[in-house]
Amino acid sequence: xxxxxxxxxxxxxxxxxxxxxxxxxxxxxxxxxxxxxxxxxxxxxxxxxxxxxxxxxxxxxxxxxxxxxxxxxxxxxxxxxxxxxxxxxxxxxxxxxxxxxxxxxxxxxxxxxxxxxxxxxx
Amino acid sequence: xxxxxxxxxxxxxxxxxxxxxxxxxxxxxxxxxxxxxxxxxxxxxxxxxxxxxxxxxxxxxxxxxxxxxxxxxxxxxxxxxxxxxxxxxxxxxxxxxxxxxxxxxxxxxxxxxxxxxxxxxxxxxxxxxxxxxxxxxxxxxxxxxxxxxxxxxxxxxxxxxxxxxxxxxxxxxxxxxxxxxxxxxxxxxxxxxxxxxxxxxxxxxxxxxxxxxxxxxxxxxxxxxxxxxxxxxxxxxxxxxxxxxxxxxxxxxxxxxxxxxxxxxxxxxxxxxxxxxxxxxxxxxxxxxxxxxxxxxxxxxxxxxxxxxxxxxxxxxxxxxxxxxxxxxxxxxxxxxxxxxxxxxxxxxxxxxxxxxxxxxxxxxxxxxxxxxxxxxxxxxxxxxxxxxxxxxxxxxxxxxxxxxxxxxxxxxxxxxxxxxxxxxxxxxxxxxxxxxxxxxxxxxxxxxxxxxxxxxxxxxxxxxxxxxxxxxxxxxxxxxxxxxxx
Numbered sequence: 001x002x003x004x005x006x007x008x009x010x011x012x013x014x015x016x017x018x019x020x021x022x023x024x025x026x027x028x029x030x031x032x033x034x035x036x037x038x039x040x041x042x043x044x045x046x047x048x049x050x051x052x053x054x055x056x057x058x059x060x061x062x063x064x065x066x067x068x069x070x071x072x073x074x075x076x077x078x079x080x081x082x083x084x085x086x087x088x089x090x091x092x093x094x095x096x097x098x099x100x101x102x103x104x105x106x107x108x109x110x111x112x113x114x115x116x117x118x119x120x121x122x
Numbered sequence: 123x124x125x126x127x128x129x130x131x132x133x134x135x136x137x138x139x140x141x142x143x144x145x146x147x148x149x150x151x152x153x154x155x156x157x158x159x160x161x162x163x164x165x166x167x168x169x170x171x172x173x174x175x176x177x178x179x180x181x182x183x184x185x186x187x188x189x190x191x192x193x194x195x196x197x198x199x200x201x202x203x204x205x206x207x208x209x210x211x212x213x214x215x216x217x218x219x220x221x222x223x224x225x226x227x228x229x230x231x232x233x234x235x236x237x238x239x240x241x242x243x244x245x246x247x248x249x250x251x252x253x254x255x256x257x258x259x260x261x262x263x264x265x266x267x268x269x270x271x272x273x274x275x276x277x278x279x280x281x282x283x284x285x286x287x288x289x290x291x292x293x294x295x296x297x298x299x300x301x302x303x304x305x306x307x308x309x310x311x312x313x314x315x316x317x318x319x320x321x322x323x324x325x326x327x328x329x330x331x332x333x334x335x336x337x338x339x340x341x342x343x344x345x346x347x348x349x350x351x352x353x354x355x356x357x358x359x360x361x362x363x364x365x366x367x368x369x370x371x372x373x374x375x376x377x378x379x380x381x382x383x384x385x386x387x388x389x390x391x392x393x394x395x396x397x398x399x400x401x402x403x404x405x406x407x408x409x410x411x412x413x414x415x416x417x418x419x420x421x422x423x424x425x426x427x428x429x430x431x432x433x434x435x436x437x438x439x440x441x442x443x444x445x446x447x448x449x450x451x452x453x454x455x456x457x458x459x460x461x462x463x464x465x466x467x468x469x470x471x472x473x474x475x476x477x478x479x480x481x482x483x484x485x486x487x488x489x490x491x492x493x494x495x496x497x498x499x500x501x502x503x504x505x506x507x508x509x510x511x512x513x514x515x516x517x518x519x520x521x522x523x524x525x526x527x528x529x530x531x532x533x534x535x536x537x538x539x540x541x542x543x544x545x546x547x548x549x550x551x552x553x554x555x556x557x558x559x560x561x562x563x564x565x566x567x568x569x570x571x572x573x574x575x576x577x578x579x580x581x582x583x584x585x586x587x588x589x590x591x592x593x594x595x596x597x598x599x600x601x602x603x604x605x606x607x608x609x
Binding site: 015018030032085 | 145146157161195210589590601
């Protein structure tokens with residue numbers, strides 16, 4: 001409440017810059033995904049596309065979080081809360097790793113044997 | 123009563139209460155969506171090439187959806203900026219400007235949901251796929267709901283227990299015949315039924331009568347037991363009825379409700395049965411693309427999809443495109459001294475292509491169904507040109523797919539594959555969040571004036587909290603867009 005009008009002008013400017021950055025990043029994601037000249041490596045989605053696509057998404061998400069959601073100047077309590085949230089969500093992602101150890105997937109390993117045959121045709 | 127810390131921060135937390143509350147809520151939301159993103163990664167990474175249904179990246183229709191998703195991303199980003207500007211307008215005590223920004227935000231939410239609706243509609247009502255017995259897939263459009271089994275019914279046998287017989291739903295609206303009850307458990311034989319509502323009423327009445335009879339029978343049985351009869355007559359109440367139509371009636375049976383059908387009878391899953399004559403159970407289909415990602419490369423030329431399509435030109439077109447793509451891949455990998463990876467050989471780039479029916483070889487239609495596959499040399503072009511004129515709208519060419527060749531068919535709804543299941547789960551949940559958030563913001567836009575006049579800072583705090591939720595919704599979409607459309 002004590003903040004002056006000048007202060008709000010600065011806020012607005014930073015919001016507009018973030019808006020521009022988000023739009024630019026969205027176009028970048030699209031370009032990586034569909035336009036061949038920007039496509040990294042061989043055609044189609046490749047690991048490089050995944051890493052860059054998700055890195056751009058993370059960058060956009062952190063812009064939204066830091067600037068729009070004011071996490072760049074927030075109280076300590078919220079950071080503590082979010083650290084736990086972050087750790088738990090990492091745990092959620094890691095859950096899928098356990099699936100690799102599931103014996104139910106073993107039956108699919110037999111399919112590996114068909115791989116050699118594929119190369120012959122083309 | 124004054125609620126403390128709505129405007130001023132609490133000393134111990136340093137926050138006003140609503141802000142702490144919404145952050146706790148958002149933390150729980152992160153868990154909710156985190157679990158679903160985890161499921162997405164599991165499905166995406168776990169695809170067995172050539173075994174599981176592939177992600178739809180190569181489909182032409184999907185490429186249109188990418189643009190819709192892209193526009194939606196921009197719309198949501200714009201709305202997020204709108205919310206922070208509305209908040210700043212409140213801080214500057216500018217009510218008019220605040221309202222303008224808020225209505226813009228709600229407008230963005232409406233645009234977002236409309237585009238989403240267009241995409242859902244197109245997936246659910248326009249695009250259809252048929253997977254044949256050898257896992258080859260045809261993508262395109264269904265003609266006139268011909269996934270239904272078209273049947274001409276004469277009599278229907280129903281059980282008067284359980285739910286209303288499902289065959290009623292297979293009779294087209296306005297074509298309900300006059301049924302006569304020819305066999306039934308009660309005294310109602312000879313009753314005439316003129317509409318589905320009458321049939322339902324009759325069914326419910328009969329069902330009540332049967333259940334009453336059953337109660338009586340049980341009473342009798344218990345009484346006989348109690349009076350010491352050695353072998354009491356078992357409880358038995360007939361609950362089947364037969365309806366005969368005066369004239370043959372049309373039945374378009376949903377194959378998902380049918381257990382079995384033959385030339386003379388359709389058996390529904392609930393036990394009801396319609397006898398009559400099969401008109402046709404072929405699926406009329408307009409093919410746009412052929413997808414052989416699930417067929418081994420060495421078996422692709424003999425795939426049954428080419429028998430079904432029965433168009434040598436289309437087949438040739440497919441393999442020409444495949445060869446061209448294969449050359450591109452070799453040009454990429456060979457100079458690097460690498461072999462083309464397995465993923466590429468089984469992926470959509472090589473194995474999913476457009477086909478145009480009735481192109482060069484329209485004259486193959488109808489004749490020697492099985493020989494068509496082996497004729498690979500092109501016909502003289504003069505003959506082809508004549509045929510081309512006859513089939514100017516080649517996209518409208520529909521083919522008949524025999525039902526016994528079909529392994530699975532459906533619209534691009536959640537049943538169509540893992541991608542569609544997770545796509546609909548996540549985008550629908552996200553859509554609900556958009557609707558919820560927009561309603562909250564709309565409330566503060568329309569009814570916020572009183573609070574604004576009383577304590578503008580209080581309203582600003584509410585908008586900040588509502589805005590936090592809205593930014594979170596935007597944030598989820600930022601991840602959904604690349605995952606659901608591009609990667």
